[in-house]
Amino acid sequence: MPAGLLLYTTATPNGHKVTVFLEELKAAYGVEYDVEKIDISKNTQKEPWFIKLNPNGRIPVLVDRNRDNFVVFETAAILLYLQQFYDKDGKFGFDKEKDPNNYSELLQWIFFAHGGVGPMQGQSNHFHKYAPEDIPYAKKRYSEETKRLYGVLEIRLQDRDYLVGPGRGTYSIADINVIAWIRFHKIAGIESLDEWPRLKDWVERATSRPAFQEGVTIPK
Amino acid sequence: MSSGKQFTLHGGVTGPNPLKVAVVLEELGLEYDVVNINIRAGEQKNPEYLKLNPNGRVPTLVDHSNGDFTIWESDAILLYLVERYDKEHKLSVADADEKFKLIQWLFFQASGQGPYFGQAVWFMRYHHERLPSAVERYHKEILRVLGVLETVLSKQEWLVGGKLTVADISFITYVLARAVWPERKHGTHRRCSWNQMAIGWGLEGVEGGDVQKEFPNVYKWHQKLVSRPIVRKFLDIQAEAFRKLSESQAK
Numbered sequence: 001m002p003a004g005l006l007l008y009t010t011a012t013p014n015g016h017k018v019t020v021f022l023e024e025l026k027a028a029y030g031v032e033y034d035v036e037k038i039d040i041s042k043n044t045q046k047e048p049w050f051i052k053l054n055p056n057g058r059i060p061v062l063v064d065r066n067r068d069n070f071v072v073f074e075t076a077a078i079l080l081y082l083q084q085f086y087d088k089d090g091k092f093g094f095d096k097e098k099d100p101n102n103y104s105e106l107l108q109w110i111f112f113a114h115g116g117v118g119p120m121q122g123q124s125n126h127f128h129k130y131a132p133e134d135i136p137y138a139k140k141r142y143s144e145e146t147k148r149l150y151g152v153l154e155i156r157l158q159d160r161d162y163l164v165g166p167g168r169g170t171y172s173i174a175d176i177n178v179i180a181w182i183r184f185h186k187i188a189g190i191e192s193l194d195e196w197p198r199l200k201d202w203v204e205r206a207t208s209r210p211a212f213q214e215g216v217t218i219p220k
Numbered sequence: 221m222s223s224g225k226q227f228t229l230h231g232g233v234t235g236p237n238p239l240k241v242a243v244v245l246e247e248l249g250l251e252y253d254v255v256n257i258n259i260r261a262g263e264q265k266n267p268e269y270l271k272l273n274p275n276g277r278v279p280t281l282v283d284h285s286n287g288d289f290t291i292w293e294s295d296a297i298l299l300y301l302v303e304r305y306d307k308e309h310k311l312s313v314a315d316a317d318e319k320f321k322l323i324q325w326l327f328f329q330a331s332g333q334g335p336y337f338g339q340a341v342w343f344m345r346y347h348h349e350r351l352p353s354a355v356e357r358y359h360k361e362i363l364r365v366l367g368v369l370e371t372v373l374s375k376q377e378w379l380v381g382g383k384l385t386v387a388d389i390s391f392i393t394y395v396l397a398r399a400v401w402p403e404r405k406h407g408t409h410r411r412c413s414w415n416q417m418a419i420g421w422g423l424e425g426v427e428g429g430d431v432q433k434e435f436p437n438v439y440k441w442h443q444k445l446v447s448r449p450i451v452r453k454f455l456d457i458q459a460e461a462f463r464k465l466s467e468s469q470a471k
Contacts, residue, residue, distance in 0.1 A: 055371045056328060070317055074327035081320050096303065104291055104300050111293035112275060115330035123339065126357075133353045155274045 003032035004066030005082075008050070008059055009219060010038050014118070015060050017075045017180040018082075020215030021173060025086050027211045037219040076114040079173040092172050094165070106164045106174050112152070113178035120145045121181055124188035143189040150185075150196050153178070157198040161205065171206065179206045183216070226285050227252035230269065231278025234461040235259070237294040237334070238279040239454050240390055244298055246450045247389075248305050252281075295326040298386040311389065313381035322380045325387035332368075333391060336361045366435045373437040384445075392445050 007022065009015040025031040038044045038059050046057045054061045054073040062078045064070045067085070072078045083093040094102040124142035127135055153163075162169030163178075182203055185193060193200040206212055229252045233242040245252050257263045257278055265276045273280040273292040280292040281300075291297050302312035313319055340358035343351060369391075372379065379387040432439045445451055 051371070056332065056368050067317075070320075072320060072324060074324045074331070076327045076331075077320060077324035080323055084320075100303070101286075101289060104289070104296065107296040107299055108291060108293045111296045111327075111330055114327055115293065115295075115334060116275070119331050119335035131353070131357075135351055135354060137347075137349070137351065138354050149275075152275050 002065070003034045004064065005031070005033035005086075006036065006063040006065060007033055008036050008038050008045075008053070008061045008063075010040050010059050011216075011219060012040075012059070013181045013184055014058075014075045015219075016183075016216045017177055018060050018062070018078050019218040020176050020180060020212050021079055021082055021092070023211035023215040023218070024092060024176070024209075025082065028091055029086070029088065031086050035219045074114075076110045076177060079110070079177055083173050092176075094172070102165060106172060109156075109163045109174040110177050112149075113174075113181070117146070117149050117178050117181050120149060121184070121188045124190075125184070128189045129187055139189060146185075146188050146190060147195070150182070150190075150193075150199055153202075154196040154199045157202050161202065171209075175202070175206055176212075179203055179212075180216075183207065223253055225251045225253045226283065228255060228282045228284070229253070230255045230257060230272060230280040230282070231264070232256040233454055234458045235278055237277075239458060240294050240392065241279050241281060241297050241301075243389055243392075243451055243454055244301055244311060244386055247311055247448075248301060250301070250305060293330070295330045295390055298326065298390060299323070302386055311384065311386050313383075313385060315381070318381045322385055322387045325379045326390055328368075329387070329390045333365055336365065366431065366438055369438045369441075370435040373441050377441070388441070388445060389451075392442070392451060 005022070007018060009019065019035070022031065022033045026033070038050070040059065044050065045054075045059055050061075051057055053063065053071050056073060058073070060073075060075060060078065062072045062081070064072070064081075064085075072081045080093075087093055094106055096103045120142055124139065124146050127138040127142060131138070156163060160169040162171050163174045164170070164172050179202075182193070182199070193203065207216075227245065227250060229238065229241060229245065231238040233239055233254060242252075242254075257269065259278070263269065264273075264278055269280075270276050272282070272290050275292060277292070279294055279297065280290060281297050283289045283291070283300075283304075286304075291300050306312045313322055336358055340355070340362055343354045343358060376382070378384055446455060
């Protein structure tokens with residue numbers, strides 16, 4: 001009997017963001033989900049059937065068969081959607097109506113990572129590993145910007161254990177959203193996280209969670 | 221320090237991201253003071269500003285009617301404004317599922333359009349040397365993103381809920397400045413004119429870069445947005461700011 005949630009994905013930082021959270025939801029509440037692996041080296045995600053789901057032709061894409069096959073693309077939007085509908089005890093987020101300021105801070109840090117860390121670290125990956133031509137300026141531009149962004153996170157984590165939430169913060173989708181990217185820092189030309197000790201601790205704390213460890217192995 | 225206005229908008233109104241927020245504030249009839257920040261002088265990295273926004277970028281909005289609640293990331297600001305101050309859904313949607321579609325499009329704008337168009341502008345306009353493969357990479361991505369929008373807008377008039385929302389507004393200032401001033405010719409004024417912020421200029425001489433012809437539905441959608449009086453007003457302010465800048469640089 002297929003699970004209600006279906007995720008089209010592959011093993012990239014963006015894919016991992018969602019599979020990690022789905023594993024957290026499974027561990028917390030027994031939420032089940034199916035995965036269909038998309039081969040991006042064959043450009044499956046640009047085929048017409050996939051474009052119908054996501055006109056941007058990118059993974060991951062979520063289809064919620066529990067809710068009339070509602071489709072969500074953009075990883076951060078998927079995380080927010082899953083948190084709203086499947087995190088019934090609000091462990092991984094904040095209530096928009098009852099806790100609007102924390103909810104807004106969650107959104108701010110999610111947008112910061114989604115619009116900053118993802119694309120900039122992604123460009124650094126491209127120019128370090130995938131570009132046909134070696135352009136030292138571009139490699140430096142994007143690895144420096146990625147480091148700057150890590151520095152911003154370091155500031156936030158000075159007296160916090162997690163990005164958002166009262167006091168020292170609570171583990172939420174805001175953390176998952178960006179740690180899934182930081183794990184790949186070496187490809188972006190950033191050899192070690194030692195320069196950002198609070199960030200390094202935070203990454204270790206999150207990635208030692210069983211659900212996190214399982215989530216980054218999916219799809220198998 | 222209070223002038224009694226409900227909000228303070230840090231970062232001026234002329235950069236592409238601050239402009240979005242100014243448009244939405246005015247469309248919702250909200251009152252705000254503006255604090256200009258000189259990006260060229262690096263004021264956004266001053267310690268005082270970094271206390272408000274550790275990322276050191278513009279805009280940042282402070283809501284004095286909510287205990288001076290501070291918010292940065294332009295699309296997070298738009299969501300904050302419509303959640304709290306748009307109960308009549310003038311620029312937002314009421315349906316729970318449609319709200320997620322709205323969030324989805326804002327994330328696509330924040331990660332797929334803004335940063336890539338920004339890199340295009342950097343390599344075409346600001347970087348001291350011409351790096352053809354970098355320029356080409358970002359040109360191609362602009363065309364791809366316009367293609368995505370064209371696919372969607374060929375079937376529906378607005379991005380979400382069958383109506384204008386902040387999702388549409390979030391795309392404006394990076395999309396199609398040339399569409400607003402069609403009388404500007406290709407190849408003229410490579411230096412410092414205001415529309416060099418946007419892809420209209422950025423696609424000069426690029427194959428497939430005639431937006432009106434290649435992406436007619438995007439063009440129509442954009443025209444509707446920029447013909448709104450409030451949007452028009454801010455684009456004119458932006459144009460004037462760039463004109464002054466170009467004059468001072470020409471000296």
